[in-house]
Amino acid sequence: MPVSIQFRQALGKLVLPALILVACGVILLGKADRPLIGKLRMQTADLLAPAYGLVAWPQAKLRWLSGNLQDIRNLEAENIRLRAENVSLRHWYDVAAALADENAALKSNLHWIPDNAPAFVTGRVVRDTSGLYARAVLLAINPDTAVRKGGIALDGSGLVGRVTEVGKRSVRVLLITDSSSRLPVTLESSHAAAIMAGDNTALPRIIFYPQDNVPIEGERVVTNGEIESLPAGLPVGHVHYLRPGQPVVVPAAALDHIDILRIFDYEDSVSPPDAPGRVPLPNVGRTMSLPSQFQSHPDQGLHG
């Protein structure tokens, strides 16, 4: 169809405003239908996960190599340190063995119920999706492994985060430092319960601690069994005061350089029994019957 030049020019001028309007629509859509956008992103990340793995592999090798070279350089000092540490560890090993024996004996006397061993899968971190507004990593997993939303991610030394999105070949783990992460924790020495709140910096804050029982500098922070999918006693880090009155957690996990993560499934570890403390109502007997003209028929309402 032939169109006049003026019409075509007018149409050309309208393209950009229309596209800007569509972009505003996309923003609204992203706010209204978060799962849709999340699904789209996870599918793209799934497609790109092998490529990201290829990029991450040489870096891991290089880091390993440079670490090795450094180790070789201070081998002598390391040896001396290790010998001293070994002596002390041997002593602690004896103590631990004695304590383990004692513990086993005591538990057998008390009819102790052992904890369930949780199931876990291990995966390599292929991408740090932390942006200006979030702290999260993407983990490559085998397509057949069953990782659920809400799984707990740990590295070798402590809690890292929770699984928020699950794709076919990758899962997204929201780190404890993200500004939307709030976890109930217990402070081990002062026995206070508190909330650890991430704020996109490396050190999550401790909030809602009891005012008469303030956190002690350097005490260990462990998880608290308040929420169902997170068991009590997982190591998180230790308390540090940035300035008086502002306690933060120094995470035990190396959050700035996460390599390999284990995702634990604690979903069915502890569930409360049904309706605790509920008093059953006494049986009232027969209720008063309505006169026949008010009795409702099963297929029509009271008013016919």
Added chain:
Amino acid sequence: MKTFTPPPIRPGIHPRSGLGYRIDHGMRSSVPCLFVFFVALVLSAPLNLPGQVELMPAVIMATIFLWSVFVPVFMPSIAVFMLGIWVDILSFGPAGVMLLLMLIVHGVALSGRYTLARVNFFVLWFVFGVVMVGVTALQWVLCSALALHIVEFLPFVFETVLAFGSFPVLYTGFVWTYRFVVNNADPS
């Protein structure tokens, strides 16, 4: 009656417009868009570069700005839209914000291009800086509004500074690409 055909502007030997020529021409003219596409892809990979997150918007904005000012034929609005969607999918920020900002930078560059294409490089650099400040402030406002709390301001300042600082490098790259990659294919 014989129809009037204007004489060629630059008389000489013209390449034959066969299939090979068309593919060559298409590849050359899609270089700017492909560059933005691959920059988004590469900078979202786990390279562990310092400032990688802030570098991506900086490079993309400067590229879109330059091509929209000087050669908008190779950076059409619809392509900017598609690239915006692509960048948005790759970055895990609030959906649509980068898309909107890219379109705004493109629009500003387009509307001022008759003035901007003639000014001194330093003036252009300054104008780009002003545009980036505005756009990043808008990004911060949008991110805060969509997250329902005030997000940290410093990364956005860093992003602006990075964009401002990387502009000369990208300008050099742009001039080189325009002269030796894209313009080689221009038949007129």
